[in-house]
Amino acid sequence: MKRQGHYCKVCGEYKAHEKFSGKGHAAHICKACAQLPPEEQAERMTLNRLCNLPWQLSSAQKIWLQNRMKDKRPEVRELAREQYEARFGIGKRF
Numbered sequence: 363m364k365r366q367g368h369y370c371k372v373c374g375e376y377k378a379h380e381k382f383s384g385k386g387h388a389a390h391i392c393k394a395c396a397q398l399p400p401e402e403q404a405e406r407m408t409l410n411r412l413c414n415l416p417w418q419l420s421s422a423q424k425i426w427l428q429n430r431m432k433d434k435r436p437e438v439r440e441l442a443r444e445q446y447e448a449r450f451g452i453g454k455r456f
């Protein structure tokens with residue numbers, strides 16, 4: 363990958379190195395996201411991971427996705443369900 367900058371796993375963006383603090387660099391969390399409460403960071407990270415799932419899931423990824431459909435956070439559940447239905451077509455609403 364030839365992208366410039368450093369990946370933030372919370373907002374899912376590539377940002378300039380100066381947008382990261384020393385500690386944030388290692389953790390892959392930019393300064394802006396480091397300000398967020400931990401549960402907000404965790405939720406965004408999970409949403410990012412859901413967005414970035416490959417089309418062909420490994421069995422571990424499939425299990426992870428199924429577990430996210432039971433997540434206590436509604437946004438995570440919703441996105442997990444969309445991703446699952448796109449691949450496996452279970453529970454189609456149309």
Ligand SMILES: [Zn+2]
Binds near residue numbers: 371375392394395
């Ligand atoms: Zn960020």
